[in-house]
Amino acid sequence: MLTKRAVILLSGGLDSATVLAAARAEGYECYTMSFDYGQRHRSELAASRRISAALGAVEHKVIGIDLDGMGGSALTDSSLAIPESGADKTAAEDIPLTYVPARNTVFLSLALGWAEVLKAYDIFIGVNDVDYSGYPDCRMAFIQAFEKVANLATREGVEGRAFRIQAPLQSMSKAAIIRLGTQLGVDYALTVSCYQADNQGRACGVCDSCTLRKQGFLNADINDPTRYF
Amino acid sequence: MLTKRAVILLSGGLDSATVLAAARAEGYECYTMSFDYGQRHRSELAASRRISAALGAVEHKVIGIDLDGMGGSALTDSSLAIPESGADKTAAEDIPLTYVPARNTVFLSLALGWAEVLKAYDIFIGVNDVDYSGYPDCRMAFIQAFEKVANLATREGVEGRAFRIQAPLQSMSKAAIIRLGTQLGVDYALTVSCYQADNQGRACGVCDSCTLRKQGFLNADINDPTRYF
Secondary structure, eight states: OOOEEEEEEOOSSHHHHHHHHHHHHTTEEEEEEEEESOOSOTHHHHHHHHHHHHTTOSEEEEEEBOGGGGOOOTTTOTTOOSOOOGGGHHHHHHSOTTOOTTHHHHHHHHHHHHHHHHTOOEEEOOOOHHHHTTOGGGSHHHHHHHHHHHHHHSHHHHTSOOOEEEOTTTTOOHHHHHHHHHHTTOOGGGOOOOTTOOTTOOBOSOSHHHHHHHHHHHHHTOOOOOOBO | OOOEEEEEEOOSSHHHHHHHHHHHHTTEEEEEEEEESOOSOTHHHHHHHHHHHHTTOSEEEEEEBOGGGGOOOTTTOTTOOSOOOGGGHHHHHHSOTTOOTTHHHHHHHHHHHHHHHHTOOEEEOOOOHHHHTTOGGGSHHHHHHHHHHHHHHSHHHHTSOOOEEEOTTTTOOHHHHHHHHHHTTOOGGGOOOOTTOOTTOOBOSOSHHHHHHHHHHHHHTOOOOOOBO
């Protein structure tokens, strides 16, 4: 049997850890990729390393990108603490300030580059509709459009469609994701979802991401192993 | 009159310098972007700075990305000096070894991120059919597919199509590009096209890129200011 390789985008959070476990369960040899882009919540990088090791990834790569000087998001720009006002008011109200410009496009592009080198024709990403809440690059239409780009951008694409962008959590609730991961042996104590986690990976318990995660464990009726500060 | 802003992908070469001049001539306020991705031909970064200043860009940003460890291209991977053989033979013959995995996808993604922050709805890239010669991400179909991604990935895209990926050189010959740039005042002595230029920006005169460029000046009947070593 031929080995199927996949590149898995790993943020260190609950969703992408579950995606990694799901890809492994489907028989993929998994190559995980994380990004050091000047994010405030640095402990997610340590979490990604731990998760990759615990869930049997073949290789874990951290790509550095200096999005830091680009501005535009409270996740990377420490000068942004309150929503913008004025001309951009509507957009600022609809889309969380934790949005990073073109983030998933950048991440998928770099995953595609590595996938091409590895001859890994499946790229997994943990986006889902619950997380959408205003992030345009979490929608299925975006994922499908990027898959088209992937197949036009690459050597393999010259000879026809080859790459698949897999988003297996797309339509799952947070509780369903937690149930799936628990079945597949994910240790969620290793994961960090909090936007302002401390350097030991402990969570605030009050940000949007923490709230979604807490409610997910409650709804799944599974013990929440998250450490809060 | 409102200011039109544009992000211009600038490699330091002849094509992208011409694109910058063309965007300026169309009245855009130009923000230029270059990438430090571990390329062998480092003098292109110095060239990009000089070109941005000479052609009146408002700001020039250099984004660092560590594609270096990703492998797969002779432009970044010093262990690759001869074409691959074996199973990949056909692809290796058709596509130059100077191909960098998913390069234009990565570059356009980062340009999109900056464009979103700047509210610059036009992104210029200097791809053209002459340069294609096996690079899939220089084709118009790729550019169009990426434009669709751009408009699905972004805040602005939520409310309808907004971004345009402009590739004004797409169907121009090298000679026509050189004639256009010369009309627009581009000093091609500032540009570096050579894949193995030295650290003073002098060119080898024999690589594919040098050969195309030389022939372009000949065909345009314009004096070639390139310095060769």
